[in-house]
Every structure is written in C-alpha cells, then in structure tokens.
Amino acid sequence: MPDSNHTSSNRTDTAKQVNENQCHMCMPLGGVIAFKGVEGSMALVHGSQGCSTYMRLTNVEHYHEPIDVASSSLNEKQTIYGGEKNLKKALDNVRRVYNPKVIGILTTCLTETMGEDLNRIIASYKAEKGEIYTDIIPVSTPSYDKSHTEGFWTATRDIIAHYARKDIAYHRKINVIVPHISTADIKAIKLILDTWGVDYTLLPDYSMTLDRPFAGKYAKIPEGGTSTADIAEMSGGLVTIQFGLTCEESISPGHYLEENFGVPLINLPLPIGIGNTDMFMDALARITGKTMPKNLGYERGWLIDAMADSHKYNASARPAIYGEPELVYAYASLCLENGSVPSVIASGSVHSRLAPALDRLLEESDCDEMPVILEGADFSMIEAAALETGANIAIGHSGGRLLTENHDIRIVRAGFPIHDREGGQRILSAGYAGTLTFLDRFTNTLLEKKHSSYRELRKQELLSKIAAVTETGFTTE
Amino acid sequence: MTLSKVDMDELMAPFPDKVVRNRKKHIVQKDCTESCQQIEANTRTVPGIITQRGCCYAGCKGVVVGPIKDMVTITHGPIGCAYYSWGTRRNKIRADDNTPAEDLYGAMCFSTDMQESDIVFGGEKKLAKMIDEIVGIFHPRAINICATCPIGLIGDDLGAVSKAAEERHGIQVLHYDCEGYKGVSQSAGHHIANNQIMEHIIGKGTDKVDGKYLVNFLGEYNIGGDAWEIEKLLEQIGYKIVSTLTGDSAYVNIRNMHQVHLNLVQCHRSINYIADMMETKYGTPWLKVNFIGIEATIESLRDIAQCFGDKDLIKRTEFVIEKELAAVTPEIERYKKICNGKSAFAFVGGSRSHHYQYLLRDLGMDVTVAGYEFAHRDDYEGREVIPTIKSDADSRNIPELHIEADQEMYEEPHIHLKMSKEKYDELVASGKLGNYEGMYPDMVDGGIMIDDANHYETEELIEIFKPDLIFTGIKDKYISHKMGVPSKQMHSYDYSGPYTCFRGAVTFAEDVANALSTPAWKMITPPWDKADIEGGE
C-alpha cells in the first residue's frame, strides 16, 4: 500500500469483475514459505524471473531477513519451446552455489499455462546426473486456481508425500503441522510442546530460517528448519495434530497422512484464545496421559484474570477481521470470548472451510448481531462492510491500511504481510501467554483511539463554548 | 582513493565455468590509465543465479505507467502480479488544479484476478466487463491495461478489447503488451510504456499551456516526494513543469507535454526513449540533469539556465543557489563529520547508482562498487556506445516506433529555446544537450562496476572491500545486515525522503549518518568475550 498523500473519497462500491485492492497473494508465495521450513532447502520458482523477484520482495518486506528464491528465468523463446533447459540449468546452478539438501520447485501461472510436466523434467534431470545429494520436490501452484494460503498447505503436503513411506516403523513421536503463522507463534507452540515434554516433529518450522539471530556471518542457507529425516518419519507417527480447521481435505497434509498411512488426525483451530488453546491442551493430555504442566495453568489463570479486567473496554469493540482463513477463524473466536463481537470476518481465499467453521462458532456464541462473513474478499468489499456494520477496530495485515487512512479504523496488526510496521514476524498470539500479549495490544489500541478522540471531543466542546462567549458576550454560568 | 586489483576468477570460484565466462563480462574494474572497457549489460540472467531483477511487467506497470495518478491501471492476469506491484515504490501523489481528489487512483490496485476458466477460455470477456464496471463506478479520464505472462500464451487480444472499449465509452484505453517474459528485465517494460505514452498520449492535448520557460521533468517518479522538491526549486527560479514522467503526473498534463521548450531527463534508463522521440517529432531538445546531490543540483540548475541563455534567468538561478546553499551548509557539515572518509556500495536500478555517487561525494564518501540491475551499456559507458550495441533476440522483440517530424508541431530546437541557431550550435558543441556520459567517468580508480550483480557476488565483494554502508534494494538489504554492514534501501528509501535538491540532501545525510552510527553494531561482541580478547589467549 502506498502512503500517498491524498485521502480518496469514501468509495464503497465494488466492481465484481474487478479485484480492487486485493486481500490475498499468489499460490507459489505460500509454497516458498513452506519450503523455508525445511532444513537445508532452497525454493526455485519455475517461470519468468519477475514472479520470484516479487515473492522475495514481499517476504523480505515482512521478515526483514535475506530470503533467497531462485528462478528458472524463462524468456519469450522458452514460452514457445518449453522451459526444460532453463529449469535444468537453474537446478545445476542452485546446487552448485547453495548445495541444498532439498530444492522445492514451484510452478507459476506461466509454466502452468504452458503445461510444463515437472515430474518428467525432474526424472530426466536425475537420469542425466545420476546419484545426487539433493532431493527435488515439485509442487504445482497455479495462482489462477488458488491463493498463497493453499500454496502453503499444498507444498507442506507434497513435502510430506515426497518422503512418506509405508515401511516406516511405528513410533511414539507426534506430528505437529502448522499453517502460515508468525515465527513467534511457531516458537510459542514449540515451547508449549516442550513444556509438556512430548517428542514431536513440527512442520514446516521456519521459526529460525525466517528469523535468524545475528551471528556476524552470513550463511547462504540458514540454520534451522524441519530435517528431512524427521519428515520421513512422520508417516509412522503416533498421531498428527494439525492446526488446519479451515484447510480443505484435498490439500490437507494431516488428512494425507491419515488416509495413506493411518496416522490419526486431530485437526484443531490455532491455539489462539482460551477455548482453542484448551483444545490443544486437551489433545496433549489425551495423547500423553499427563496432566497440564503447572506453569501453563498459571498462564491460563493470568489470561482469564486479564480478560475479566479488560472486558469493560473490549465489550465496545466491533472488530473487522481479515486475512488468511486459519488466522481469521482464531482471532474471531478470541474476540467472541472477550465480548468483542466481530463486525466483519473476511478472507481473500475462496478455497477454505472457513464459512462452515464460522457458522458453528457463531451458533455456539449468543451474539445478537451476526458479523458479515466474506470469502474471496478484496479491500473494497471489506471496507464497505466495515462501514456498514460500524466496525471500530480491525485485526489484520498491512493491506488494510486504507481503513485507517480513510476512516480512522485502527488496525491491530497480525498476519501476513506486514510491511509498514517493524516486527511482523514477531507478532505473538499463540498459547495462553501469546493470547494475552495479543489481547493487550488489542485493548490498548481501543484505548489509544478513545483517548485521542476524547481530547478532540473536549477541544471541540471548549471551542464551542468560546464561540458562544464571543457571540453573546461574557456570561457567567 | 585507489583500490587493488580484484581477482575475478577467485571471486566466482563456485560458479560453473560457463557462468564464470558469462559473468566476467559484466564486471569492470576502473583503471584510470585506460579508457572505459566494454561492459556487458541488458542480457539474460543465468537461471538459478539469484539477482535483483524484476520482469517486463514490473518495469511497465510498476515503474512507468502505475504512477500516472488520474488513470485507472488494470493488471490483466492472475492475482499475484498486481498484488506485488501495488504501491511498493512509494510514488506519492496529490490533488492539484487539474486533478481533483476524486480523480486520483494511484493508491488503488486493480486486477482481473484471472481464474482457471479464464486461462482455458480466454480472458477478453472478463477484461471488457471489468472496463465497463470501472467506467461505471469511477468514470476515469483514461485507462491503462497491462499484460502479464499468461496473457501472451492464451492469446488475449488486448488491442481489440481496448479499441472496442474506447468506442463504447469514449475515453482512451491504452494497452501495454508487457508480458513479464519479454526482454530480460524491467527495462523492456520501460520501453513498451514509453512507446505507448509517446504514441497515444503526448501531443493529444489542445489546451494552450502558458509560461516563459516550460519544461517537462522526465524519469522522476516522486518516491517519497522527490519530484515535489524539484518542482519547488525550479518554480522559484521561474520554470514551469508541464508534466513529470511519471511521478505525481496526470494524463491531462501528459497530453500537453509537447508544448514545452526543454525536456529535462533525470532517470536516463527508463525514459530516454521519449526524450529522443520527442526531439525527433517536435524538435524538443533534452538535457540530462541530476538533482541528487548538492553539487549535482547546482550544476544542473546552471546547465538549464544556460540552455535558455537568458541573463535574468541566470541571475535568479545564482540567487536561489546561494540562498539554498546557505540554508543547508551548516547541517551538511555536521553530518559530514560522521560520513567523511567512509566507503559505500550502490546497487540500484538503472540510474540511481550513478546519481547517488554525487550526493555521497558531498558527504565525503566514496563508492567503491556500483552496479545497475537493468541498465544498458550506455548507462555505464555513455551514449556514444549506442550505435555499437548489438541487438539480440531479446531486444528485437520490443518494437521500435518509427517517429518522424510532426508536420504541424515540429519546430527547430533553437526555436524551442528561443535562441539563434549559432548560439544553439555552441550549446550543442558543449556536449550537454541530448547526452549522457554514463557512470564510468565518475567511478573512483580501482572501483568496480558490476551489472546485474547476484547474491553471491555481492557477498564476496563485501568481504573484499569491507564497505561501511550499502545502498541497495530491499531484497539484498538484509544480507549485508547479517554480515554486520548497515544498509540503506534505495527503492523506497526505507520510508524516508525526499532526497532531491538541497533540503533532500540534508534528509539523506541525516539518514546516512544514522545508519553509520547505529549503536547496535558496537554491541555485537558481549563483554565476556571482549575481556578474553583484551586479556590475551
């Protein structure tokens, strides 16, 4: 979003052929992030170089980290004769310079339209090269079909599928699959799992690769990520916990493991809010047979205590929540728990199970006014709905900036991308403690607005008194 | 400053031989005792080698046509392309006398968001409907349609769609065949955009523009308000800018651009086509200027005044220079104390790596390595090499317009400048008009010019030259941070700016001084490790 100096008029109408100020990004972008969560991996986008450059740009603006994404750099000629030669060259060069353990190849609209057969090209590449150290994993990500959210799920599923084997010995480790969330939330979820003392494999774990501590040296491929050895064992796991309530079955990694390898799936909402985090704790209790660690109990207590304290403010909030389905669902339930009945709940994606999930959630809550639910939304729709329903605060990424610029609806930033504030990757909302951090930001945003407008109101009140004085002469009350 | 010779083979050790052979041609180390060696530029990036380049669509929509504030620009394609080019360059816009606030579309992003069925059955219908809806809702003065990669493949005929839409709605609908795979970088997109703007917008306006010294300001995109600084300065002296291309520009003004006396060119790479074509068609002379840097600004102001040769104008120019200089010198001196003697790298765009060398020199800093993402040879070596540049398959697929002198509107260049033919010839002989000498003459001895630098080379060069600061795009900004070298993002200025003219130089100096003195860099080694070092092994 540009920070142009004008305020555009309150246009609220939307052209339905038009996607005006969109709320979602393209499919390979999500795939790139998923691959960043695999140890020693590089992502290679098969298409013109513009796509990969743009994806790096968007990621870097959010994460403030070096993010290498290679491209097969197709030119006009290859659009006619096929991109095989370029892709093979790119594989050569990426292997030479980075020596990655894994290369994830993501297609683009261009190569999908061309009908490139990645499996064949990779097979022929492997035949040419013989034994190679690098695992090559192709993922089909046509953006004209799905958005970055589904790109993330699809790539995660394909990564698992690449390594999964029937002959893996059954073991006691649990699989944990996360959606596209902040690195801080991944760390929070890992901390909870560690606190419970369970043995787990979390995928995709980009908590280190996309948030590297300063080390004075630059490693071409960052430390961290889920190791391929661990991923290979996932098909023999005890159970899968997937935070993918809204994920369609056809691209659900957890569903894939259950269907093909009989690993039972516990599909949960993200542990944001009391109820959702309780579900996660409950699952862990059932899996491990243990009771919840004491300090997590304290954290829950602190959260409840704080919720009771801040309800007097939060009850007045009518948040517009927008972004990726899984996050939107989690924030909606957190808001409902705090008496902040959402005014709008919107996602740019159309391929999710968000709407039915929200229906269930809203049915259970007893709010009088139902929020407007938008799928496949762009910001002209979100803006219009927010105004209509009297939204007074928003939760979402930087894409919604015009809500503040045009209507002074302040945004509690969360999700992706966040390029107009520092620390998008550090935004914490998961677990009891994370929820509390988020809730305080939410409440304080309401308070800030209240205080700033309070002064404005007082000023106007005073000015009108002075005006009255000058008109009527001095009066004593 | 003299720098020692860099061993190119060592620099590129991990690359395969073929890549080394290719990349070596893109790197030149300046040797003052020799004339400029040839550098290879504007050729394909090697697949799999990560560089900063974008695509043709990015150059056309993202750079040139996107900032035109009163046109609705539609990206015809799947969602990503439009999303990624949405406001990333901070081209600022505002309402003005000719363009009220409700005619501003610069902050918005329009995409046909193509779906699978559009790819299979073609997207023309969807695009046509979208145009109808946009006209219905916004009533824009004119519309741009930019193509993305899949469009060329599915064969949508944008020309036909826009022509039909023009007939339906009675407004101009321009289309740009700027599929991302065309050419080798953004540069192809600049050219395509230049062609359409030249052919279909410039010269169509009939409102007479009054003013004694009318100029256009080409190749200025108003990042962080850069163009507004320049406009303020030029207006003080007595010039009137009819239009910029394209920062804060308006369709209604671009139509009248042909009426100016002189074209000023800031970014040579992205806009030199229009400068050239306007000279052929209307006889408008052009002058390369640079408003980045105090000395550079002063020189540019003097050059412009010389072009008109008017005594009063020259006097006013000197007066303004003196006044502005007095206002900023104390502050600049203050920051100079921090910056002096430091060295920097500059990797940006197709002109800025050159422009910023002037400003850094004002601060006592040297640029040891400089490179462009998408420049051509002339941006490095100067325009005299243009006739010797071989065209290849990639450049041939960008159409050249065949421009001829306009029968009604052409005027001799000296008439544009209101001077005698003799005086004009003198001016031409001075070599300033219609010329650009490129980056090479301004490089320090031993400095490296590098074209389309990749991540790997950047890293190696940092190791070799150990610069104090790096000016770059956001994509490689954080590599240098990880190596402990601060960086400034020069595409959108890290949300700062404007950096042009006198005031801008101060803002820039402050930002640079801040970057150089970030306390965090001093705290890298914890005290317990420091004690170890001091105590000896």
Ligand code: SF4
């Ligand atoms: S698809 Fe083509 S036009 Fe779109 S971003 Fe990629 S390279 Fe550019």
Ligand code: SF4
């Ligand atoms: S062509 Fe497709 S993959 Fe490439 S940027 Fe555009 S939407 Fe994304």
